[in-house]
Amino acid sequence: xxxxxxxxxxxxxxxxxxxxxxxxxxxxxxxxxxxxxxxxxxxxxxxxxxxxxxxxxxxxxxxxxxxxxxxxxxxxxxxxxxxxxxxxxxxxxxxxxxxxxxxxxxxxxxxxxxxxxxxxxxxxxxxxxxxxxxxxxxxxxxxxxxxxxxxxxxxxxxxxxxxxxxxxxxxxxxxxxxxxxxxxxxxxxxxxxxxxxxxxxxxxxxxxxxxxxxxxxxxxxxxxxxxxxxxxxxxxxxxxxxxxxxxxxxxxxxxxxxxxxxxxxxxxxxxxxxxxxxxxxxxxxxx
Ligand code: PAF
Numbered sequence: 001x002x003x004x005x006x007x008x009x010x011x012x013x014x015x016x017x018x019x020x021x022x023x024x025x026x027x028x029x030x031x032x033x034x035x036x037x038x039x040x041x042x043x044x045x046x047x048x049x050x051x052x053x054x055x056x057x058x059x060x061x062x063x064x065x066x067x068x069x070x071x072x073x074x075x076x077x078x079x080x081x082x083x084x085x086x087x088x089x090x091x092x093x094x095x096x097x098x099x100x101x102x103x104x105x106x107x108x109x110x111x112x113x114x115x116x117x118x119x120x121x122x123x124x125x126x127x128x129x130x131x132x133x134x135x136x137x138x139x140x141x142x143x144x145x146x147x148x149x150x151x152x153x154x155x156x157x158x159x160x161x162x163x164x165x166x167x168x169x170x171x172x173x174x175x176x177x178x179x180x181x182x183x184x185x186x187x188x189x190x191x192x193x194x195x196x197x198x199x200x201x202x203x204x205x206x207x208x209x210x211x212x213x214x215x216x217x218x219x220x221x222x223x224x225x226x227x228x229x230x231x232x233x234x235x236x237x238x239x240x241x242x243x244x245x246x247x248x249x250x251x252x253x254x255x256x257x258x259x260x261x262x263x264x265x266x267x268x269x270x271x272x273x274x275x276x277x278x279x280x281x282x283x284x285x286x287x
Pocket of ligand 1: 036037038064066069137140141159162
């Protein structure tokens with residue numbers, strides 16, 4: 001097994017080591033939960049890990065900054081990477097094994113396959129602004145699920161569209177795993193935890209919680225009988241007033257992500273993406 005001595009937890013660097021570890025646990029009759037991440041762990045990831053530990057005897061977390069889900073203009077090169085600190089956090093939270101493969105391990109020479117995703121991946125939300133993103137996510141998640149073969153895989157509701165895309169993909173490809181969503185963890189002022197929050201300047205950080213506040217107000221308005229269109233317009237205006245440039249603020253069916261026009265039409269999710277300076281924040285809440 002390839003393991004780093006620096007931390008107290010095994011860091012598996014290749015698929016063979018991961019499979020050997022999982023096989024050993026399986027031989028003992030143990031269940032396994034996988035939490036896929038891109039690292040730069042914060043309390044939101046730790047909450048995912050704790051959920052994984054509730055669901056299965058053994059918990060594997062993958063840390064892989066996946067190049068295929070970044071567009072050339074995005075922050076792949078600069079995405080925060082902190083494996084040693086991540087390993088310490090993972091060990092402190094009681095995780096069992098970290099899987100941290102290299103790009104070469106995941107996408108070997110001649111790699112030529114990608115998953116084409118539809119349904120929730122074409123909802124006109126993130127996909128409108130990041131057209132190749134979900135194909136990259138689905139491809140790497142399918143690989144991770146095949147490599148680890150967990151009983152359960154945990155994804156944050158923070159990336160709500162991603163959760164729906166991955167759930168659809170696992171079902172459509174008959175991957176034998178339960179996909180579970182875990183609630184978004186927030187700062188005390190409401191800002192959803194994200195590895196990209198470190199990009200915010202002090203001034204932007206002060207304005208950032210307004211995104212969640214606007215969604216919360218919007219949900220309240222809709223539940224109070226205000227029309228969805230009017231509530232969304234007020235949300236857009238309130239974030240614009242503090243410097244956000246919105247990509248979208250939308251009300252969608254919570255399951256299918258189809259547009260929804262009336263509160264009575266079913267469980268609803270409000271989803272937003274907006275830029276503050278160079279940083280793009282996403283958030284969503286149930287109505
Ligand atoms: O949500 C993320 O961190 C990534 O999109 C994921 C699911 C780990 C795939 O690279």
